[in-house]
Every structure is written in C-alpha cells, then in structure tokens.
Amino acid sequence: MSISVESAKEHAKDPAVVCCRFEAGTIIEPSNLEDPAIFPDLEDSKLLEITSDTLTIGEVLGAKLIKTTEALTPLTADMLEGITVVEEKSVPKTEEVKTEAPVQTMAAPVITTTAGGVIKIQIEEGRGINLEIPMMAAPVQTQTVAPVVAREEVKTVEVAQVAAEVKPAKELRRLTKKHFKIEEVVFGAETKIEGTTLTLREDIAKEAIGSQDLVVDLTVDIITPDKYDTYSETIMDVQPIATKEGEDKLGTGATRVLDGIIVMVTGTDENGVQIGEFGSSEGILSENIMWDRPGAPDKGDIFIKTQVIIKEGTNMERPGPLAAHAATDFITQEIRNALKKLDESLVVETEELVQFRRPGKKKVVVIKEIMGQGAMHDNIILPTEPSGIMGGRPNVDLGNLPIMLSPLEVLDGGVHALTCIGPASKECSRHYYREPLVIEAMLDPEVDFCGVIFVGSPQVNAEKYYVSERLGMTVEALDVDGAIVTTEGFGNNHIDFASHIEQIGSRGISVVGMSFCAVQGALVVGNKYMTHMVDNNKSEEGIENEILSCNTLCKEDALRALGMVKSAMTGEDVKAPERAWNANVKESNLEAVEGHNGEGIVRVPNETIIPMSDKRIEKLKTK
C-alpha cells in the first residue's frame, strides 16, 4: 500500500521500502513506497528485514531505480541513482518515553483472516502464484508516547525568561489548612474530640441508616494499625475528614482537617454483592492497599470504616452507591461538626496554600477527565464541606460538561468521588484533596497555572464528542500555551480522552496526556496530537493489580508531565514510542526531569513491598 505525499514528509527519516514490484528506470515517488507504520508487523512476520544501509524516504524521493525491485524490498544506495543527501541533524537529547503500546483506530479491517494485523502465507512449493502482500486495513498509528525535558529545553527556557519582562507573580487567593491530630478513636455517648481522642457516638450507625431509604444496615469499624490484617469488603472510597470554618467557602478561608485518620466507605447489597465492583478485590486490608498514595490511607492512619448494606439489587443502579456514600457522610458530618468546635490551641500544623498567577510565563491549564457513565461512575462537584456531599452536584447531572475549578477548590476537597473500577487506578476523594499534579503545577515558578477543568466521561460516543468539543472551545478561549489532560483508569473513557487531546492539539496548543496505560490499559484510539504521553503505571507487570491506588497519578508523574508540557511549549522534538510498553522509558524521563530540576525525585514503591501471607509466598514459588 503506497503512501501519500504528506505521509512521506512525516516519515522522511524512516526507512524507504518499495510497496510493489517496480521496473528499473522508475523515479521514486511517495506512491512507490510502503507505509512505515506497518514495518514492525512486517518485520515480526519475517516479510521484511531492514538493515543499517537502508536509505530513508527523504533520501530516495526523486531518485531513479537502476535495478528492478520486488515488493517490500528495502532500498539501498546500490539500487538507485540521484539520491538526495539529507543533512544529519544533531540527535535531540530528549529521552524517548514509551508509555503505551501502539494503538490502532477502530477502522474496520478489510481482511478478517489477519493475525496480529498481518497475513501469513507459507508456500512450500508452487508456480505462477500471484500474491499481493501485505493486505491490511490502513492502521492509523498513533504515537502514544512521549519524551521529556532535555538540556536543550532548559537553555531555551532560561533564554526566554531573561528576554521576557520580569513581572511579579500575582496572588489570587489563599487557603489555610489547620491540622489537628487524632491518635485514638473510641465509641462513647456523644461525638466529640478531646485532645487527640475522637469519640464517636455509639448509636450513630442507626441514624446513618435512617438517613437513607436504600440503606438497610451499616456498621462502623475503627481500624487501627494493629487491625490492618483484617478482612474488608471492597474499598469504595477513602476520604479526608475536614470542615470549613464559619461561613468560609470551599477553596478559600480556613479548613480544619484531622490528621492520622480517614474515612473509608465499603459495602455490599443485601445479597452480599459488592457495590459497584466487578470481580473480587475484597480481602485483607493490608494486602489490598498501596499505602501513602495521594488517594489511599497513609500507613499508620486510623480508619473509620463503614460497611454499608444497601437494598438488594441496587448495587449497580445510580442511587445505590450514592446512598452508601451519603450514609457514610452522615457520620463524617457529625465528626466535622465536632471539629468545628475545637480550640485553636490544638492545631499541630498550619499550612498556607496560595494560588498565584504568573504573568509572562507560559500559561497552562490542567484538565481532569472524571467518570460520568452513571452509577458509581460519577462524582459530586463542589460540595459545601471538603469531600462532602451536601451542596454538591453530580457531574452526570451537569451533563458531564467542562467545569472550571480553582486549584485551591480542588485541594480543598472540591470533588467527592463515587469511584468505580479498578481499585489500582481509581482516584478516591482523598486523591483530589491531595492531587499531586495540581500541587506541583501551583508550585512550579516556570508556568502560569490558570486553573483545573473537570470534564465528565459520558457513556455514548455522541455525548463524548459533545463534551469534548465544548472542552476544545473552552480551552481555546483561555488562550493557554499548554494543557495537561489526565484521565482515570481505562475503558471507553480513553475515547474522549483522545478526543480532548485532539480538540486541544488541533488548536495549536501543546498538550500532554496522562493515563494508566502500560500493558492492560493500552489506548483504544489515537490521533496525531497524542505525541506527549505520561503513563501513571507503577505495577510490575503493567496491569490493574487490584491494589488500591497503586497506578494513580503521583508526584513523580506530575513532575514528568510538567517537564513534558514545558518541553512541548518550547518546541522540543519528541521521539516516537516503542512498540510495546517499556518501564525504562519512564525511568529515563525521570532522570531527565531530575537533571532539569537539579534535585532527586523519590520513586514511589509498588505492590512488591506489600506483605504477602505465607501461603501466597509459597504459591509464587511454585509459579
């Protein structure tokens, strides 16, 4: 299959291989050449062998064939005359980042008998056989990956900064977080906090049950570190316990937060079926949690764990998961009310978060795609209390359209996540309260971080494109230089994720995508704007490993994405992705970012540090 003139330009540095048989004397044009996108498949199937002396497309165009060549012959200097000499450009220092496997679009295959996209025909003996090879649907190849900060980029940034008029950063608003420490949780007659002891009203569960029609039972467990080895139903959400002072609105003023304690929502329906979950990820807590991730409990935290039982058969219907969350929030609200009354003298730490705009710097927006397919695929936006429910609106009810939040609204619990699958990639409510990309973008003095857009991911493709087009218009109107688009987990949300990147990229704005991809979450669609990608994977095998929050966005990913968007905005070249997921690409990019920032980045651990029971160790040995 020949290539177009445009494609020949894009692939000028790729090997030149003729697509059919051509007679001596043919002048090489794009229509004589095979599409480089299919070379890896051809090489795998031994139909093609590209050697180091194979010329590039840029070199052979316009040259004359001096030998008759068969289909799929790589062109070398001895077959041609009039080769164009292409000047060697210095090799960019950017590290190649490979995050996901190459992706095919959903273009229907022309041939159904393909295996791995290639027809394999073996002929032991024969005559007069006329084959046209290869027969393939045009696979639209996406460059699903990216590179990162290079030294060259550093220089460019510095020069740009010197040249630009130095304007002072402008403070927009600030948020004070007052931390109170909890070291003990007990049951008692009333909910109160004394010193570092939280007392929870004994009969609170009964009222929490009564607050929701669909909730038939609820038990509250206090999980201290010595009880981490106990059984739990699937973890639906992890939430901070925080409250606003006085009339302060979310994202401004003062927030009081309890340290050393979180709320955990778990539950089933009356038949024992897990709420909003598929497959079994319930089990021993300590084996199912990746500690210290932004959205997970920290090791040492005390959990107030609710086990909610909702009406039979409602576990997959929209009101079911919401009722479990609302019943739990009834309890959290009572703790919040006690927290409001605490004396200031008990504050152990005061944190001052300041939102700056940095005029003169490259303007960057962060876009977070959140689930909006329905039921547990939903989030409550901007509740009155941090990570609360009351006062907020589900993004599904808001039509999943883009909504702008200030970074401080996000870090003040502006998103209550109903969180669905899978455990390793879902962003729990606590994730948004500690969202690393928002934190790092706020702290980065090299960018003018203007805000965080939340956009829901609806179910049907037409709705996906509807919201994506609105996102494109919104970003266009913002006049940003760069955008970082994140999504949570994998599935049909990757369709709108790709569309968001296209909408932004087609407007000439540098755009970086972040997602869990690796092996299992490889993108299902792609487009030519998906050149800068950061993979959130941390698992050894690149899969959904059922460990809560393992593959969510962490500080190390945030720094890579910021490095990448800065590289993109200054016009750094990006190398194409490798064919299959390779964890080393991430490591080399991290090193590039460390080189630029001048300080080390702590790599978060993965599931290999989680203690295994003797039985499991024994089993792994036998594998």
Place this chain on the structure above:
Amino acid sequence: MKYGDKIIKMQGVVVEISDGAVAMDLKGRLGYLKVPMRMLITDYEIKIGQEVEFNMSFPEITSNEVNEKYVSNIMRNKRGGK
C-alpha cells in the same frame, strides 16, 4: 499465555442494563459476560436486544495452584457475604 494470539470473533446480545453495568449473552450458547459500563463502547443509546461484537482468545488456566484469597472471597459470597 500459550494461545493468547488465537483471536476469535464473538457475537452477543445485550440482555441486562443497569446504570453501572451491561450484560450480554454470547451467541451460540457460549456463555455470558457482564462488564462495567466504561468497558463498553457504543455509538448508540444502549438497549436490550442490541447486538455486540468483540474479539477474544480462549481463557487459559495459568497454573495448577489456587489463590486462597479468592477462594475465601468466593466462599464468603456464597454464604451471602457472611
């Protein structure tokens, strides 16, 4: 996987829809599949009776061992979560 590249086309019919999940019978009495909504791709509003297609290979048992964690969860579910 030893046979992971043996991809076969499957067809099915949507038989159950809830807000968070969709279930389908595989044509030819080949089984039943229930997936979260986000794992289903559609250009159309989902309705019972719509047909689906996808490629799959045969599930292969990876080893002779059982995973006690899952066994205990399954037993627990059979007891109605007790």
